[in-house]
Amino acid sequence: MIRSDQIFKTVKMIQKENLDVRAVTMGISLMDCRMDDAQSTAQKIEDKIKHLAGNLVATCDRIGSKYGVPVVNKRISVTPIAHVGSGFSRDGFVLLAKALDHAAAEVGIDIIGGFSANVEKGINQGDANLIAAIPEALSTTSKVCSSINAGSTRYGLNMDAVALLGKIVKDTAEASIESNGFGAAKFVIFSNQPGDNPFMAGAIHGLGEAEVVINVGVSGPGVIARALERKIADEGAENLGLGDLAEEIKQATFRVTRCGELIGRQVAQELGFPFGVVDLSLAPTPLVGDSVGEILKILGVDSIGAPGSTAIVAMLNDAVKKGGSFASQSVGGLSGAFIPVMEDSELAAAVADGSLVLEKLEAMTCVCSVGLDMVPIPGDTSSETIAAIIADEMMIGVINTKTTAARLIPVPGKSAGEFVSFGGLFGESVILPVRNTGKSARFVRFGGRIPAPIHSLKN
């Protein structure tokens, strides 16, 4: 039998620290769903998802109950739809988005990702039609998420795409004006997008993936925050160095990852599909005590955004990867710490009191696992400025051989300092000011491609 102190550590983690599995995401290939026209392709997509994922929610709930570790979100990612619908019109792509939405509702999952395209080097006709369909697709469906990969370390950054996407972000927000631009909260632009990420809005079932696969996102930052608090309370802050705290993060991540993988593998086994990866990312929710921002405060900055914040995110991100990769047989996805402003109550509070600004957030994204995530900006920000913010963020990823993403929400009719709330997991925040707006248009209009960095030439 396991030692009683180990049992109590685990019991505390589960009972008091709300250990859960943040996401079980079933990746489904839709490559065989292509028919002659959009209508019958949409039908085939719906049928395939319903057939494969019919038991996903019930299985996750049953396994969660057996182990006393709930699976919070059940999700589906699909083959980037640009590949499935290439040759269809803009309206045809909207139809495919609605099919995804119907299927998702039918099987009872939270969100479905994969209304996506990869335009890192160029935009083909299918990509162009899918991108044109995004504003309508996201404003007329409730569960569909969209992502576009606009750059990579291998190929550089497609600035023609970025310029277009700056406009699409704005159009998507405006198409859902009645919900404060919520459509844009379901749309994310990537560089180096992984094909096995279980987290939304950027989950896709990459082209290199199997027919069906089960990926898992581990529990949130709350468990790590509590482990650090306990360590400091037990041993005294004066007796601890940052190395000790990094070690504690590693150990807590190890336990969290093991739980996630156990549940994921059980779900995969019951459903009869292969297990894919564990994504080690710490994904906050708006709930108090489930915040990455809180970890920054525990690790010694009094305000998030104060000097030192970037260093702490870097240490956290690295410790999470080390503990998690030792625990898991297969790590993938994004695997680090997320800093989504609206979804993290402490980050949102730091925006509200002015200590966290867009530029500092951008600096922190150089060392976190994703990027500018769930950032509400004024609705009148020009599409060129939005494109330029995206370009800055993408190039951080391209140059540093890491994934970066931008999920910006230009909230229609609202200005910096005003409040916006999407409710539920999408959270709320004060709108961040964008400084130097309107001064990047000449850069964006050049278009073309920012060449791949020299270290892309590895062969």
Added chain:
Amino acid sequence: MTQDQIMVISVMDRDRPGIVANVTEGISALGGNLADLRESVLCGYFTMILVAGFPPEVSAEQVEQTLAKETSSKVSVSLADGLPVEQECKEHAYVLSAVGEDRIGLVAQVSRFCCEKGVNILDFASYVEVSKYTMMLLLDLSNTQSLDAFKIDLAKFGEKSGLNLVLQHNDIFRATNEI
């Protein structure tokens, strides 16, 4: 080896160096082959249970007399029913932790509850800290029809007995603590 008689031997004594050596030397002198052994020391008292196979001509009484000779150890030997089988119930192994104010009858209450629900206790450890009594039970829930119903009954029992009870699958503890 299949001709061997399997015997279960229990030994109890005040703890001191040499008990295991004495007992196992005695077993080997009689041609006994050890199959398994567990020992534990509680409040200065040593206890051990062993399973061993002996040649057909050796009797249980003979083993008991040999092992108890010239020692203060209390030895008891029984012939086992068939071959030793290790219990395997990975799928239904749960850990129940129970914490409450130390008082008479806590273990009796918990074990009676398990017994009434047809739940076998595979392992049990407990300790007292100030006035808090903590129990760790490894349970086999393979006879439990509905886990959810058992959890509801357990919650009611916890409320009635004033114990803080947490039930968790054993795999969770293995996953989070074993490398």
